[in-house]
Amino acid sequence: MYDSRYEEYKKMMNIINELNDIIILAKESINNNRETKSSKLLDYIQNKLNESGESISQLKEPFLLFVMGSGNYGKSTLINALLKRNIVISTDIPNTWKLDLFVKKNNEKIEIIYSNNKKITKSLINGNKLLKNEEDKFKNSKIKVSQNVAKFKRENKLSINELKKYKQQQENENLYKSEIVKVRYNLKDGNMLDDFIIVDTPGLNQILLKDTLERMKEYYTKADGVLWLVDACNIVSKESNKLIDEMNKIDNLHNNKKNIIAVVNKMDIISKADAANIIKVKGKANEIYIDKFDDVVYISAKEAVDGILNNDCDLIQKSNIDSLYKSIDVNFTKISKIKQIDSKYKNIFIMRDNIIKEVYDYKRELYKDISNYNEIEFESKKKSKEIYIQVLNYIEDIKSNNTYNDTDLNDLKTDIEKLQIKCNLDLEKLYEVLYEKANINKSIDIEKLNTNVYFARSKNLILEYNKSYTLDKNNIKKANQLENILNKLNPKNPKKQYIGEILTKGNVYKRINNLKNEISEILEDRISFIHFNINKIKDEAFKEKYLEYSKIKKHIQYLNEIENILNNLR
Numbered sequence: 001m002y003d004s005r006y007e008e009y010k011k012m013m014n015i016i017n018e019l020n021d022i023i024i025l026a027k028e029s030i031n032n033n034r035e036t037k038s039s040k041l042l043d044y045i046q047n048k049l050n051e052s053g054e055s056i057s058q059l060k061e062p063f064l065l066f067v068m069g070s071g072n073y074g075k076s077t078l079i080n081a082l083l084k085r086n087i088v089i090s091t092d093i094p095n096t097w098k099l100d101l102f103v104k105k106n107n108e109k110i111e112i113i114y115s116n117n118k119k120i121t122k123s124l125i126n127g128n129k130l131l132k133n134e135e136d137k138f139k140n141s142k143i144k145v146s147q148n149v150a151k152f153k154r155e156n157k158l159s160i161n162e163l164k165k166y167k168q169q170q171e172n173e174n175l176y177k178s179e180i181v182k183v184r185y186n187l188k189d190g191n192m193l194d195d196f197i198i199v200d201t202p203g204l205n206q207i208l209l210k211d212t213l214e215r216m217k218e219y220y221t222k223a224d225g226v227l228w229l230v231d232a233c234n235i236v237s238k239e240s241n242k243l244i245d246e247m248n249k250i251d252n253l254h255n256n257k258k259n260i261i262a263v264v265n266k267m268d269i270i271s272k273a274d275a276a277n278i279i280k281v282k283g284k285a286n287e288i289y290i291d292k293f294d295d296v297v298y299i300s301a302k303e304a305v306d307g308i309l310n311n312d313c314d315l316i317q318k319s320n321i322d323s324l325y326k327s328i329d330v331n332f333t334k335i336s337k338i339k340q341i342d343s344k345y346k347n348i349f350i351m352r353d354n355i356i357k358e359v360y361d362y363k364r365e366l367y368k369d370i371s372n373y374n375e376i377e378f379e380s381k382k383k384s385k386e387i388y389i390q391v392l393n394y395i396e397d398i399k400s401n402n403t404y405n406d407t408d409l410n411d412l413k414t415d416i417e418k419l420q421i422k423c424n425l426d427l428e429k430l431y432e433v434l435y436e437k438a439n440i441n442k443s444i445d446i447e448k449l450n451t452n453v454y455f456a457r458s459k460n461l462i463l464e465y466n467k468s469y470t471l472d473k474n475n476i477k478k479a480n481q482l483e484n485i486l487n488k489l490n491p492k493n494p495k496k497q498y499i500g501e502i503l504t505k506g507n508v509y510k511r512i513n514n515l516k517n518e519i520s521e522i523l524e525d526r527i528s529f530i531h532f533n534i535n536k537i538k539d540e541a542f543k544e545k546y547l548e549y550s551k552i553k554k555h556i557q558y559l560n561e562i563e564n565i566l567n568n569l570r
Contacts, residue, residue: 019566099182300319
């Protein structure tokens with residue numbers, strides 16, 4: 001179904017790296033020092049890629065194999081048998097205060113971590129000496145507690161509950177509590193360290209500090225497999241079954257059922273006592289554990305270690321340790337590989353769906369703003385042209401008036417002021433609409449433009465009206481010529497007054513045409529200024545919200561490439 005974990009890792013990371021390369025280019029193209037929707041989106045995608053990359057990198061790491069069970073059941077000996085070397089010192093004091101991790105590294109050493117996060121590094125020999133010293137302190141403090149309890153019992157008549165209460169008090173006061181919380185053994189070789197980090201846990205039937213138990217549970221939730229050690233000499237143990245149920249609760253809590261192998265140890269002791277006991281122990285173990293574990297294996301860890309150290313193949317075979325190796329391979333290595341790769345692909349698909357959703361939501365808003373950006377130019381030109389035409393038509397209506405006298409000329413300024421008021425209202429309304437559309441980034445405050453025009457201040461509107469009626473020498477000459485023509489056409493009724501009106505009208509037309517040209521220039525300048533201001537606002541607002549508009553095409557191209565890669569993940 002799958003290639004090796006490393007090959008699958010390379011396939012997944014090729015996808016992540018390809019997407020990361022696009023993100024880097026996309027970020028460079030934005031070149032924004034400030035945070036925008038575009039930069040946030042790219043940061044979001046990059047963070048998701050980094051999270052997936054970190055998760056995928058676990059495919060290069062060994063699986064986490066937990067060794068659990070009650071104290072004094074031979075966990076240290078079992079770990080030595082799994083490592084095929086005598087690295088863990090067996091003591092008669094159960095490990096109740098730390099986690100031991102066995103990891104493959106080129107340089108052999110022991111890393112000792114304390115509760116305050118202090119870490120020291122020692123050679124294997126010196127590290128084990130330090131740990132033995134801690135064990136001795138614990139052992140001596142335990143002896144002291146036992147002596148105090150025995151003395152107190154001799155001197156006082158106590159009930160069982162009273163004696164338990166006193167013992168608890170003595171343990172709280174005198175039992176040595178090491179500050180060491182974790183020990184990491186870095187080993188060059190070890191039978192299973194290519195595939196597993198082996199974690200030795202405190203003996204679960206011992207008194208555990210709360211933080212020790214929490215650290216153990218934290219590791220346990222990450223475990224890929226669990227070896228649950230059972231003492232063949234104490235196959236029926238209420239305490240062990242209680243602890244198994246507790247671990248099952250943790251599984252249910254994290255929705256992550258573990259593969260667990262029951263390792264029934266000390267079968268050599270059972271066989272020495274009575275060979276018939278082997279059948280009884282196996283029968284009882286199957287009865288108790290058949291529905292609790294993926295497999296049940298019966299071994300002698302001591303015989304396995306002795307056989308390995310002495311190169312005694314018969315003793316190794318007798319220990320049945322090979323059955324445990326095979327069970328680990330079938331139930332952990334192969335199954336964990338499939339589960340782990342499945343999990344990583346599932347995470348990639350979740351990442352894909354999350355990124356695509358974010359990109360889709362982002363592009364939907366982006367396209368809407370791009371459309372709005374382009375519509376502003378069209379609407380600005382269209383509406384301003386309508387205002388411009390209305391103004392010019394208004395002036396033409398003034399020009400087309402057939403009657404011109406002192407009153408009409410005096411009212412001209414009033415009419416232009418009315419035009420000015422209407423034009424300013426139209427320009428303000430247009431500007432407000434354009435400003436609202438252009439300022440897509442509502443969080444920034446852009447100063448608004450004064451859109452008012454001032455037609456009534458036109459120099460062509462401030463007329464010396466008396467000059468409109470005064471006939472200079474040229475005008476008199478023209479009047480006489482026109483009078484002669486009219487006399488010839490209608491000699492009976494020549495009207496000099498009519499001639500004066502014609503001349504006045506021509507003079508007024510000329511002034512109104514000049515006024516029209518000046519108003520046209522004023523309006524064109526104001527409209528151009530509005531266009532410039534709105535374009536500046538929409539560019540700044542777009543840049544503040546996304547990026548420079550000139551770079552948007554390339555930006556969308558990068559997003560499309562990301563979507564295409566993610567959509568092709570099937």
